[in-house]
Amino acid sequence: MDMDFALHLVRWLxxxxxxxxxxxxxxxxxxxxxxxxxxxxxxxxxxxxxxxPAVLFWFRWSAASTVFFGLLLAWMSGYLGSSLAIGTAxxxxxxxxxxxxxxxxxxxxxxxxxVIWPNQKIALGIVDAPAEKKPGAARRAMLFSRTNTLLSxxxxxxxxxxxxPPF
Amino acid sequence: xxxxxxxxxxxxxLGVVLTVIMVLxxxxxxx
Numbered sequence: 001m002d003m004d005f006a007l008h009l010v011r012w013l014x015x016x017x018x019x020x021x022x023x024x025x026x027x028x029x030x031x032x033x034x035x036x037x038x039x040x041x042x043x044x045x046x047x048x049x050x051x052x053p054a055v056l057f058w059f060r061w062s063a064a065s066t067v068f069f070g071l072l073l074a075w076m077s078g079y080l081g082s083s084l085a086i087g088t089a090x091x092x093x094x095x096x097x098x099x100x101x102x103x104x105x106x107x108x109x110x111x112x113x114x115v116i117w118p119n120q121k122i123a124l125g126i127v128d129a130p131a132e133k134k135p136g137a138a139r140r141a142m143l144f145s146r147t148n149t150l151l152s153x154x155x156x157x158x159x160x161x162x163x164x165p166p167f
Numbered sequence: 168x169x170x171x172x173x174x175x176x177x178x179x180x181l182g183v184v185l186t187v188i189m190v191l192x193x194x195x196x197x198x
Binding site: 029030034086087088089090091092093095096097100101143146147149150151152153154157158161166167 | 170172173175178179181182183185186189190192193194196197198
């Protein structure tokens with residue numbers, strides 16, 4: 001397989017994984033969380049027991065896959081170091097934008113695996129925890145999910161701007 | 168005080184503000 005085709009394939013896998021990750025993040029923030037108060041109490045368990053665990057499965061593994069293929073893509077392209085250095089080691093403004101976006105993406109993936117998922121496991125009853133811990137865990141998961149929604153806006157801008165610099 | 172991230176519209180506005188800051192920072196530090 002020649003390098004151009006490998007890059008093409010890895011970039012496609014990065015984008016496909018990223019669409020699934022951010023799509024599910026936005027589903028949670030734009031649809032599920034705001035709709036929960038309007039759902040009748042007898043129907044709410046369907047979200048907590050069936051839909052949310054499935055969303056969170058694809059959510060966290062697509063986050064891991066996006067980061068894996070993203071770092072691989074940057075390494076194969078020869079700009080992993082300069083972008084993680086946020087353009088201070090050369091590469092110009094486009095590399096600086098990509099670097100900031102990469103760091104936002106890494107922070108978001110960390111939040112998914114080490115804050116949102118552990119707290120959702122408590123909130124959804126996937127692991128045993130005292131009932132009084134559930135509201136706090138649900139709130140922590142929601143606020144970090146919102147943080148990721150906030151970061152996703154500049155993160156996506158940086159990814160696009162690297163391909164089409166603004167100036 | 169209410170956490171601004173509890174509001175989805177505020178979250179989006181903060182995301183756009185952060186995007187503008189990101190462009191200014193990238194412009195300032197890029198070599």
